[in-house]
Structures are given as C-alpha cells and as structure tokens.
Amino acid sequence: MTGRYAFTIDLGTSGPKVALFTVDGDYVDGEFSPVELVLAGTHGVEQRPEDWWSGITSASERLWSRLSIEPTEVAAVSVTSQWSGTVPVDADGRHLHNAVIWMDARGAAQTKGLVGGAVKVAGYEPRKLRRWIQLTGGAPSHSGKDPISHILWIQDQLPDVARATATYLEPKDYLNLRLCGRAVATYDSIVLHWLTDNRDPNRIDYVPELIAQSGVSRSQLPDLVAATDVIGGLGHDAAAELNLPEGTPVIGGTPDVQSATIGSGAVGDFEGHLYVGTSAWLTCHVPFKKTDILHGVASLPSPLPGKYFVADEQETAGACLNWLRDQVLWPSDALGSGSAPDDAFERIDRLAESSDAGANGVLFTPWLNGERTPVDDHTLRAGWLNLSLGTTRADQVRAVLEGVAYNNRWLLGTVEKFVGRPFGGLNFIGGGANSDLWCQIHADVLDREIRQVEHPIRANARGAALLASVALGHCEVADLGSKVKVARTYQPDPGQRATYDEMFGHFRSVYKQNRKMYRALNEG
Numbered sequence: 001m002t003g004r005y006a007f008t009i010d011l012g013t014s015g016p017k018v019a020l021f022t023v024d025g026d027y028v029d030g031e032f033s034p035v036e037l038v039l040a041g042t043h044g045v046e047q048r049p050e051d052w053w054s055g056i057t058s059a060s061e062r063l064w065s066r067l068s069i070e071p072t073e074v075a076a077v078s079v080t081s082q083w084s085g086t087v088p089v090d091a092d093g094r095h096l097h098n099a100v101i102w103m104d105a106r107g108a109a110q111t112k113g114l115v116g117g118a119v120k121v122a123g124y125e126p127r128k129l130r131r132w133i134q135l136t137g138g139a140p141s142h143s144g145k146d147p148i149s150h151i152l153w154i155q156d157q158l159p160d161v162a163r164a165t166a167t168y169l170e171p172k173d174y175l176n177l178r179l180c181g182r183a184v185a186t187y188d189s190i191v192l193h194w195l196t197d198n199r200d201p202n203r204i205d206y207v208p209e210l211i212a213q214s215g216v217s218r219s220q221l222p223d224l225v226a227a228t229d230v231i232g233g234l235g236h237d238a239a240a241e242l243n244l245p246e247g248t249p250v251i252g253g254t255p256d257v258q259s260a261t262i263g264s265g266a267v268g269d270f271e272g273h274l275y276v277g278t279s280a281w282l283t284c285h286v287p288f289k290k291t292d293i294l295h296g297v298a299s300l301p302s303p304l305p306g307k308y309f310v311a312d313e314q315e316t317a318g319a320c321l322n323w324l325r326d327q328v329l330w331p332s333d334a335l336g337s338g339s340a341p342d343d344a345f346e347r348i349d350r351l352a353e354s355s356d357a358g359a360n361g362v363l364f365t366p367w368l369n370g371e372r373t374p375v376d377d378h379t380l381r382a383g384w385l386n387l388s389l390g391t392t393r394a395d396q397v398r399a400v401l402e403g404v405a406y407n408n409r410w411l412l413g414t415v416e417k418f419v420g421r422p423f424g425g426l427n428f429i430g431g432g433a434n435s436d437l438w439c440q441i442h443a444d445v446l447d448r449e450i451r452q453v454e455h456p457i458r459a460n461a462r463g464a465a466l467l468a469s470v471a472l473g474h475c476e477v478a479d480l481g482s483k484v485k486v487a488r489t490y491q492p493d494p495g496q497r498a499t500y501d502e503m504f505g506h507f508r509s510v511y512k513q514n515r516k517m518y519r520a521l522n523e524g
Helices: 051-063 108-115 126-136 147-156 160-165 171-180 210-214 234-240 256-265 318-329 346-352 393-419 435-445 456-471 477-483 494-524
Strands: 005-012 015-022 028-032 038-040 043-047 074-081 088-089 167-170 185-186 223-225 232-233 249-251 273-276 279-283 297-301 310-312 363-365 384-385 425-429 449-453 486-490
Touching: 005 171, 005 256, 005 456, 015 051, 015 318, 015 456, 028 456, 043 051, 051 171, 051 234, 074 256, 074 456, 088 160, 088 171, 088 435, 108 147, 108 256, 126 210, 147 160, 147 167, 167 171, 171 185, 171 232, 171 249, 223 310, 256 273, 256 279, 256 456, 273 393, 273 435, 279 310, 279 393, 297 393, 310 393, 310 486, 318 346, 318 393, 346 393, 346 435, 363 393, 363 494, 393 435, 393 456, 393 494, 425 435, 425 456, 435 449, 435 486, 435 494, 449 456, 456 477
Parallel strands: 005 074, 074 249, 185 223, 273 425, 425 449
Antiparallel strands: 005 015, 015 028, 038 043, 088 167, 232 249, 273 279, 297 310, 363 384, 449 486
C-alpha cells in the first residue's frame, strides 16, 4: 500500500462526519455536517441523499483547509453509514426519491403480506420462517423497517419510482456509487434484505427462491462484494469535491453497527461493546450462526473475513437526549427561542447529577420510535411515569439518562443469553460515551465494568479506517484490538444496586402492562 492515512466518511442519522485517520487507527482530525430528518406521515422517516453529499463535501472542504497533510498521502477512502436504509437510483446513478431510512415503518403492511400465511407463528408462516432462518439467519421484521420492506412499500405506493429504479442501494452503497461509479453492496450491508444465503460467511450470495418469494426483481439488486474489496478508484468529480487524488482506492466498507464493532477494539469472539448514538446496540463477534427470532437477535456476517457478529438494535437512545434538548429544554415555539447552547449536553449532565440515583422514583421509557430488540414493536412510545408535585426538572432529566440505560439492561440480558455467557465488561462507544455521568449510570444499571473508548464518537470512522488497513494489507485482523485505546474505566457502585434493580423491574412492567394500549393508539 502507499499512503499513511485513510479518509473516512461516517454517515450517521444526524449527518455525515468526514475524518482522517492514520492506517493504524489514530484519529487525526475530522468535521461534521448536520442533516435533517424528513418526516412523512405517522411512520415515514426519510433523508435527502443530496443533503448527505453536500454535507460530506462541505465537511471535507473545512477539514482540508486546516490540515498540513498532502492529499496524496491518503491510501484509501472508506465509508461506513447508517444501516437498513433504501435509496432507489436510476441507470445513471441518480437517486429517484428521498432515502427511506432505518426508522421508517411504512412497509409494515407489505411485510405482513410477505411473511404471513394461512397459519402463523409469531406472525410468520412457519415454512417461510424456517427457510429464512436456515438460509439468512433472520427474517423480515414486522416493524416494516428493513430494506426489503422499504422496497415493497415503494413498489406498492410509488410505482413510477419502482419502474424507473435500476438498483436499490443501502446508504453506504449509494455513497460508494457517488465515489467511484460502481453500484454494489457488501456481504454485510445486504443482509437485512433477507435474500442471501449466509450459512458460510466466506461464500455469500443471493438465493433465487427468496428473491422470487419477495417479489423483488434480481435485476434491481446490486451485485455483491466483500467489505475488504477495493471496488474502484475515486472518480474525477468526487475527487475534485473531496480534494483527493482521482483514482484513490475506494473499499467496499461496512454499515455502522459493523464498523463500530471494529472501532470499539472489542474484536475477539465474545468481547462485547455497547454503542449509544442516535440508536443503541450491544454486540460482539461469535464463532457460530444462530438466531433468536422472538427477540430480534441473530449472528450475521461480519465485515471481517470469515466472522459473524451479533446483530441487534434499539431504536432511540441518544435520540432521546436530542429530543429532550430540542423539544423540552430549548424548544422553538411560543415558549422558547429554539437556541440550545453549545454546551447543552454538559448542562444536562450537571442538572442530572443533582438528582439521586433512581431519579426519585421517576421512570422514562425511551421508545420514541417504537422498538426492535428485545421486542419488535413499532407502536411503543416514550414517556415519563410517576411524576409528582415534588418532581424536579433534574429528576426528569436524570430519568431520561437512566431510561436509556434500563433499556440497554433489557438488551444485555437477551444478548448474554444468546451468546451463552456474561460479559466481563463492555467497551463503550458513540456520542453517549462522551458523558462521564452516562458511563457511570450504565456501569451501575448494567452491573458491568464500562470501558470508555478514546474518542468514542469516532469509533465508527475508526473502524472504517482499520477496515481499510486490513483491505490494503497494512495490518491483520488479529492486531485490530491493540489499535484502540481506552480512556477511562468505570466500576459498578454496589451502593446503587438495590435502587437500580427495583427501578429496572418497574421499567419492564411498563411494557408488559401497556403494550396493548400502545398498539391501540399507534397501530395505524
């Protein structure tokens, strides 16, 4: 390989980050551009692909304006992005509609028709379910948030777009198309279409039987490559916009869940990490293929050759903090100017610290957009419970932080049962890991050692950079864990154990006792 640096693009739900890393995974510098969500009706959540691209190019311009490094020293471009989204593009690579992203549940009705039958088990026709699990490791989610559901919704509701579509692409793969002109997907990015045989992680391909059953045309699906493949060179226009040399290698890349697994440093089998960004997940690599369909957990192909990782996701985690900031504390309405201070999250932490563990009995359920794991229910909703005249704003704010942690504890039990052992500790990454208070709350609620990874918000991009290093032969998979540093370790406080055990029990009860109400209110 030539060049000492990897240029990474990390497309999160809040917007794209661009960064420069050394090929050893050391962060050099980066920039971020926010993009907005486009809400479409009750269950529609979209983003504009052109907003992604303009955000990437403007962030790149700002980054290079202050770097003394020569662009010719960049060895590769590596993309990671939000997963489970769909961008329909025409034969010339132009997007035909907004990106239907992972939060969009409009395909639930179409998915019901795909997975159901005269006889149903947990909403699935048994023979279909058995075949999906046998081949893919999972099945289309009832929530309608998987790409296969997005495609079926587009076919049903936007027939003109469907007819004009040459290829349906995941967000990461759409960005690769913009970079090098090649419309392909990686073995790990295509998984949530539930159309590939994943029984051998070294030999993954589409299953004609599942494609025929889905009603999607094979011609509208991208060809498949490995995440560590070089898929092309940076095109002329993209190179000019990113201030990089034309022809710079572009690797296949990987979605955010998978890149975070690498960037967390917890790369070996059964080494766990917790991510709190817009969403949340808890995962590790495992040496087996297995599925827990009832709780939405499966081992799926990793971007690292020959490996599986545990796939799960919780819908809204850090998004709850953004909602608290924008809709409650600093709203833009008749009662507020909508101007949150730059140190808003630091202020939120300081306020939360003034409330006791357990938030004086106040509970918050963080289900602002339904839930996926350990229950697949898009009708669940968030809320504060047990407010009284004595409840303070500090109690409510702390309850939001603790509510996300309770939800992660719910997930922890499911994942540990799935992998067959408890985690000795968890590497903590994502924007949520920047908060010392949230790190300690998670240590106390989960009763696990929490290891705050250095530059936790850059874990996805670091994973993309390290994946590029593997792709170009600079380092071996076995060396990846040693490339990631831990900034600080948090131990559980035994004095909080009884409080958090009791509050978690009540948290679980909220779901059990109110799920029928949520369904009645939000099914439409």
